[in-house]
Amino acid sequence: MRPLTLGTAGHIDHGKTVLVRALTGVDTDRLPEERERGISIELGYASLELPSGRRVSLIDVPGHERFVRTMVAGATGIDLFLMVVAADDGVMPQTREHAAVLRALGVRTGVVAVTKADLADPARARAEAAALLPGAESVVVSARSGEGMGELRAALDRAASATRERESAPDALCLHVDRAFTIRGAGTVVTGTLWSGEAFPGQEVTVLPQGRRARVRSVQVHDRPVERAPAGQRVALNLAGVGREEVARGDVVVAGALAPLASYRVDAALEWASPELRPGGGARVAVHHGTREAAARLVELGGRFVQLRLEQPLVAARGDRLVIRSLAPPDTLGGGVVLDAAPARHGPSRDLLARLARLERGEAEPEAAPVATPSPAPAPAPLGPAALALEELLREAGHEPPPDLGLAPEDLAALRAHGRITRLGRGTHIHRDALADVAARVTGLIERDGPLTLAALRDELGTSRRYAQALLEALDAERVTLRVGDERVLRRRKGA
Numbered sequence: 001m002r003p004l005t006l007g008t009a010g011h012i013d014h015g016k017t018v019l020v021r022a023l024t025g026v027d028t029d030r031l032p033e034e035r036e037r038g039i040s041i042e043l044g045y046a047s048l049e050l051p052s053g054r055r056v057s058l059i060d061v062p063g064h065e066r067f068v069r070t071m072v073a074g075a076t077g078i079d080l081f082l083m084v085v086a087a088d089d090g091v092m093p094q095t096r097e098h099a100a101v102l103r104a105l106g107v108r109t110g111v112v113a114v115t116k117a118d119l120a121d122p123a124r125a126r127a128e129a130a131a132l133l134p135g136a137e138s139v140v141v142s143a144r145s146g147e148g149m150g151e152l153r154a155a156l157d158r159a160a161s162a163t164r165e166r167e168s169a170p171d172a173l174c175l176h177v178d179r180a181f182t183i184r185g186a187g188t189v190v191t192g193t194l195w196s197g198e199a200f201p202g203q204e205v206t207v208l209p210q211g212r213r214a215r216v217r218s219v220q221v222h223d224r225p226v227e228r229a230p231a232g233q234r235v236a237l238n239l240a241g242v243g244r245e246e247v248a249r250g251d252v253v254v255a256g257a258l259a260p261l262a263s264y265r266v267d268a269a270l271e272w273a274s275p276e277l278r279p280g281g282g283a284r285v286a287v288h289h290g291t292r293e294a295a296a297r298l299v300e301l302g303g304r305f306v307q308l309r310l311e312q313p314l315v316a317a318r319g320d321r322l323v324i325r326s327l328a329p330p331d332t333l334g335g336g337v338v339l340d341a342a343p344a345r346h347g348p349s350r351d352l353l354a355r356l357a358r359l360e361r362g363e364a365e366p367e368a369a370p371v372a373t374p375s376p377a378p379a380p381a382p383l384g385p386a387a388l389a390l391e392e393l394l395r396e397a398g399h400e401p402p403p404d405l406g407l408a409p410e411d412l413a414a415l416r417a418h419g420r421i422t423r424l425g426r427g428t429h430i431h432r433d434a435l436a437d438v439a440a441r442v443t444g445l446i447e448r449d450g451p452l453t454l455a456a457l458r459d460e461l462g463t464s465r466r467y468a469q470a471l472l473e474a475l476d477a478e479r480v481t482l483r484v485g486d487e488r489v490l491r492r493r494k495g496a
Contacts, residue, residue, distance in 0.1 A: 011091075177191070203215070
């Protein structure tokens, strides 16, 4: 039986991690902060043996709204889902958003576990889950009492048997890194879901988008050494030739002549969660692919087809799934499939639409394609220690970054190329995380109190008029806000 990866989903405090522990015997909350706060913050991993003897890799995701991007990073490699809905709460906001992420990723097969059946009548929660995820088998369980656990394992076994086989090029290794760490005496280890190909000791690999070469010393699957690991499961690679600081979540380990390359553009067919959530052409969105997130401009090509012009490269292949989210406020807008992973920079045309329609139908490219596909743009040079130190300085400075005077221009340019910082007026740069935090606060203020003045933002942030003005102008440029007279309002999404 081929390897499969199962991912949890569901609202915070609905019992995902407790259920995983009851199923596998593994507590996936490994961080002290997670155990202290009683919530999942990072991805957790375990191996689950089903009644048929099939062993699946299980990824436990956080359910808090602040960690949806972490959830997406875990969900992008899964084959089937385990949606957890508490009997006493029913379907909640993050239940719906996680379901939207699963739809965007094309993950249609799974099981609903209605938990906490010992606390409340599960009928309402079961009915709501059936409406949200039609076709998914539901099982009523209580992790504390053990009620329904055998039925849940059997349901997961049936779902695994019904899961479509993963398309995998045998000579194109592709592993999306979700963890990187050092083991004393072994060196650098990366883990992730193996999307395609096979991993084996002695294999020569490349870490993208940086392009660093490495060699696989050893391979493990759930802490067990193996000589070969096929696609569809979580794999750990001990790499020789790269340091721990040279690889991180979001990177991709590849090998083989057919392995994907890094690209700053992709053509895709997208579907939106609802018509009012569809952004307009030119909108800046967050693109999630594998374990990587990159901001991009959306260029409409006609119908469902778009070109995503990325600020950081993705390592994508035709047929890969994408999730599209708004940058501020963060919200899942939709998702779709990559049709061309390294297209030319272009706008709409009749020939292009015909070509993209053929690609969406799965047809092979004709010998003379209507749109030439050039080599992908080169990835920016890796960040050196000085640039990383500068990034940390700007991150800690928050919404009041120091002026550029005295800062190395080459390090600023490198951070801009990697999408870590952006200009904040003349002679100043701000970290993108800090600007996103301000965008979220501004959005909340406007939604609560109406149009926002410069003075109101100054008072809210406790900053100077100069910084408040620069921040508002930056949010105007990011298309978060729109200036109307002396006030700011939120830009309306297309169809809203």
